[in-house]
Amino acid sequence: MSSWLDYTINGLIVGNVYALVAVGLALIFGVSRLINFAQGSIYLVGAYIGWVAVVQLHTPLPLTIIVVAVAAALVGLVIERFGLRPLQNSVRIAPLLATIGISFVLDQLVMLTFSPNPRALPSQLPDVRFQVGGGTIGPLDLLIAGVGITSALLLFVFLRYSKLGWAVRATAQDRDAAMQMGVDVNRVNQAVFGIAAALGGVSGLLVGMYYNQIDTAMSLQATLKGVVAEVVGGAGNVPGAVIGSLLLGLVESYGVAVFGTSYRNLFAFLLLVVVLVLRPNGLFASARQAPPEPLTGTFIAPSRPVRIPRWALLVAAAAFAILPLFPVSFYVLQTLINAWLLGMLALSLTLVAGTIGQVSLGHAALLAIGAYTSALLSLNFSVPVGLAIIGGGLMSAALGTALISPSFRLRGHYVSIATLAIGEIVSLVILNWESVTRGPIGISGIPPLALFGYDLISATSIYWFSFIVMVVLALLQGRLLGSHLGRSFRAIRDDDIAARAYGLSLNRYKSLAFIFGGFAAGVSGGIAAHLYSYINHETFNTQQSILALTVVILGGLGNVVGAIVGSVALVGLPEVFRIAAEYRILIYGIVLLLLVRFRPQGLLGTM
Amino acid sequence: MSNIDRRTLVKSSLAAMMAGAAFSRTAFAQSSEPILLGVSGPLTGPNAQYGTQWKQGFDLALDEIQAAGGINGRKLAYSFEDSQSDPRQSVAIAQKFVSDPRIVMELGDFSSPASMAASPIYQRGGLVQFGFTNSHPDFTKGGDFMWSTSVSQADEQPLLAAYAVKRLGLKKLAVLHLNTDWGRTSRDYFVKAAKENGAEIAVTEGYIAEERDFRSTLVRVRDANPDGLILISYYSDGALIARQARQVGLKQVICAASSVYSPKFLELGGEAVEDVHVGTRYFPEDPRPEVKKFIAGFKKKYNGQEPDAFNAYSYDAMNMAAAVIRIGGTDRRAIRDAFAKVKDVSSVIFGQATFDVESRRVKGAMNAELVVRKGQFALWDGKPT
Known part of the structure; x- marks a missing residue:
């Protein structure tokens, strides 16, 4: 004892x-x-x-x-x-x-x-130690x-x-x-x-x-x-x-x-x-104390989003679609593949954080769930890769929503902290649940991307695959935001009491947002797993969650096009700064600060 | 703000990337250019210290190679791309190296997730990925372009187990290991070998890399009542554990894996690492000529700084790369084939390094049994501590 x-x-x-x-x-x-x-x-x-x-x-x-x-x-x-x-x-x-x-x-x-x-x-x-119990404490303690x-x-x-x-x-x-x-x-x-x-x-x-x-x-x-x-x-x-x-x-x-x-x-x-x-206000807050968060609206300020004409979007999408037909290096394609994968994560986060106002700092966990599910389905059960990735998306949607649901009653910063914690918990469960996830050894030999029996291994085909998946998810999300669902989401973000007064069930709408967002993030993680062929608990870490949030804020919260632009920028910038070697993260940090300073509503504005 | 900004942003970043690619093509035309190796490793981020150590070892080896006339009259050089040990960046770097015709071979990355995520690209692109710190048992299974001089833990851990059990006479062991793919693999091999030598494993504890407080872990260790502690750690966490073990009053013999072998271990551990036993691949007074040359050269180049294990790995790796290119030339496939042909390359870690073609790894690491005495690593004299 x-x-x-x-x-x-x-x-x-x-x-x-x-x-x-x-x-x-x-x-x-x-x-x-x-x-x-x-x-x-x-x-x-x-x-x-x-x-x-x-x-x-x-x-x-x-x-x-x-x-x-x-x-x-x-x-x-x-x-x-x-x-x-x-x-x-x-x-x-x-x-x-x-x-x-x-x-x-x-x-x-x-x-x-x-x-x-x-x-x-x-x-x-002085190095003196005092015996306390079975151990010692020193003057520094x-x-x-x-x-x-x-x-x-x-x-x-x-x-x-x-x-x-x-x-x-x-x-x-x-x-x-x-x-x-x-x-x-x-x-x-x-x-x-x-x-x-x-x-x-x-x-x-x-x-x-x-x-x-x-x-x-x-x-x-x-x-x-x-x-x-x-x-x-x-x-x-x-x-x-x-x-x-x-x-x-x-x-x-x-x-x-x-x-x-x-x-x-x-x-x-x-x-x-x-x-x-x-006890969302902490263990020592009195029950009657007013919640320290503002109730509504002010966490994410509305701004006028930049209207991009439909033809410009079509031209941009077409340009990126035919890019591999031109003599661009595989390095550029790979960088853009990374951007499309990050784009799917950002779509997910911009819906959850921007449209419905639940700023998540643990979004990498959804990637990890999707990646592990897809990898294990294809390795252990020989599920075709295309289906396995969809399975990863579904699992991420289900498990992610289930994990976050107890925190639905939280607001503002507290959601961020709770999601940060859930992200860490998922990573630690992956590390410790060895019988399924193989713990720190990780999963190697994950089969490459394949569709209908054809392997997608060239950079060009992976590029097209990830680009198309991202565009489809973006179109779906755009459609969603334009429907009554999107309006309900935004109503909850802007004033949840008013939204409730109008008869919106907050938990149900938050769940819907996390289900859709979880699917997009899970698909991104699934594709990444097959692209990398090896994943372990460190592959999808806190830094990725922070990066995703940065992308979303940079692009404009809730803004679908903004999420994609932000992904291209934040994957591209560190690559462009490669020439600066050790200084590149410093430059990246400064650019980020300047952006926040001069365009806090994001490049394309909050939607 | 309009959509112009968005497009110019995208365009300018693309233009910069393409400019990089175009530049590389023109540069290739001149044959007086140095032979270029690509290095993918961490220069920033949480593992940045290891990238810095790699550079020291590479630069020393390159100085010696250049002084000896380079490779058939051409200089050898490397281009170090910072991956932050992040798989997203290491795959982009892999595509960059594969599509850059100047690069004849790639070295790295540091962590398994970053290295093995890039392996399929190197394999399909036909560029050798020479992972000299990649002990993950599946690393070289990525394909026939993956080669490694990382000491296989199947080789190293039985040596450490023999040191602890047979030579030091420890019978009941507590194993503390970094809970990464490396630490976990090492632990499994160590436990197996220690049991074969007749020791009992009282407890094993895995900790994450960011951990700094080990007091509660050490209470668990104390309650298991071992007669020795085994550290499968890097130098910074190893030093922390040794210090806290002494602070909580554990007086057992401590025996550590070669990865703690660094002057930093002594600096960070202070008095607490006195009498810690370390199984290593080389030691300061090693009479082997390649070790003498390495240590003397390193101290001369870096103001008297003692080299550590990671310096030695990267120094060996650069020398191995030079030896391979001497045989294979600058053709990427010929370089892959040359790995099977190099024989007895002088190496700090292996003495004479020759690849096992089957596993694409080098077997037979050297063994030295050291102990910390008066704040220095010294060959163990056989006296109990």
Whole structure:
């Protein structure tokens, strides 16, 4: 039984580590209702500034902490001033995307400056260990706990008792009213970003010292775990974030204890989904508290979509259809095949996120379900490839809708977080369900694409196949949007209370959207599986989900043509920038930021 | 904003791609051009560090090849395309290489999903895909254009098992492995070999690559009461596990696979990796001439930095590519056939490398039993730790 004490202590220790990131996220969410995906990047920057201070400048620990806090706060202020403030009057989704772009840029800058090799960040505390239960804890554990709890307490006191704190809370409750009362909203935002960034930087430093290791890949993981902890504790609730983090640490630790290490993150994300479904405002929100999301409309702002004449679309489609007849290299065709496959995913997401307003951050899971279903059907049951792909689409539609249905009652950001978690859960189930998915070994030898007994193996035939499938799906979706169904979808997005008042069943329409979207994404995954011939749990990862969302927002939410244009652009741009080698993702991030800044409603506008 | 923008955007990106293709065709006409290899690997993204290490090994080998007069008077060079270890990008790169007539052979990719997704394109395009870190047992089954010098885990793990069980006398083992295709395959071979040597496997734990906290995993290990820990890890996670094992008070012997062999393991692990045993393919004071040359050359070129396992793989791969091209010339099919003909190519990992034509892999990796002593890798002297 003493082991349980150890698992508990270990859970609290690691929860401690998560708390540092979660508190910063909670603070920002509390004020600007924004999940700051760049928080992990600030944490990364803090760790590397700390490395410079400790290893190059040999600063003592208190000075190191001050240096890191100040430098990270400056980074936070720059992000707020130049990345986010220009977006404050645009759609709510724009700052979210901007933080994703900023995190690309920051991560790449750190990688280019310091090389991607991991570095040791030596702890500057004496190496004494205290025996607790069967293990030991060191002074750094205590320091991290101290920083986490103290900062949460200080923030709590600041928000409750100081004048600027009141201003922060007033801004959080109602931005316009606060402005009318003379609150300088920009100053409030600045203060919040500065404090959150300082905290993020210091947490990167301490966690780096804790593991004696920093590397450029630590940013995304920190954001993911921080977001989970924050939402469990109640988004925007600072003390809640600390408790949510400790709870997350405990759940992970007990998960390892009972089922083994490879199930660890599964429990983290299951916890998140359960909390979201049962207590969408977090564990510590009072039942009567108003939901922190705006009820309607403002998450995705309406805009006038760009009207493209029908003949122009026909000409464009014809041009792409006859492209392989011209002497273009297979590389161009392959790049466009990737664009068409991404296009199908984007069609699916633009329906789900744009038309009915359920912004999904886990869409790669639908690809994975389709891909595995199609691969296994054709390998294990010798189903012809064409049918297997349709099977993949159907399975994705059914399973995807079933998985997401408990989250139908959620709104705005919470849908994104829930889908993010479901995406991770699907990937972890694929990793662990070895008897079916072959676990980490993956599925190899998947037969190539074939139709009616003919193998499609040349780049040209795959090009035509994927192009036609995408066009058919796009036409179907266009037809759907023009029908009464499309109008109902948009009504639910724009005002779900009004829609319900008109007698629309929200769950039924949301299911319909996910069924259609799941099918398109599943077909895309199925084609990809046969194209690659090998897939494993890493083939369809979180980055793909984020990419798909970027495509959809770039093209214009809900806009069918926009989704396809966005896919071509976001598959094409990194290829065009190949010449820039290591710098290409940096350039990509900057282009993304500029697009969000100057055309937040997307290239072709929201439909 | 009108549809003009959409079309110009599409057109400009297409134009840039076609310009690239046209450029490659004109460049091919000159024969004084270097012989070009395509490398598909991660330079950005989560695996970027390994791409950087590849480059170091390639560049060192190329310096030596150039100094020795190149290949029949022509220089050898490579074009490194960043795939981020993402299958979507590696297939595009594959088409790019296949349709670029200057490229005579391809090296990489790093991860199995990225490499094996590109295999069908290389196979159908008739361009050799030389995967020198691809230990996935099915990699070379992709076709007769897939060749690999990655040490087969069927070869490596029995060596590690013999070190742990026979030489160190460990009888009850806990195996911690990276839960990837590599870690999983390795674990299976290790467990089999260890059992054959008479050891008992107390517990095996697979962890994902992003994991940093192993305390709870180590409690499981402690409760299984093993007398040794086996790490099937890369250097960064291996160092983390060793540190946390010592912090939670586990004092058992730790024995790690060759992939932790890196100066970074010592740097990141600090005192915690003292006395960790590592089964490797070469070691710093190795008397073999090819190893001496490699280590001395590497330190000279990179300011005294010690080379690690991935540096050695890429260095060997470039030398192997040169040896193959010396026999096969610049014809893609002849190069494939030349892989079956090269004999006893000097190699850090294998000593003398010759392909097994059946499996298209190299057998008989060298073996060195090291231990960390005073913060350095040293040949194990047979003394218990």
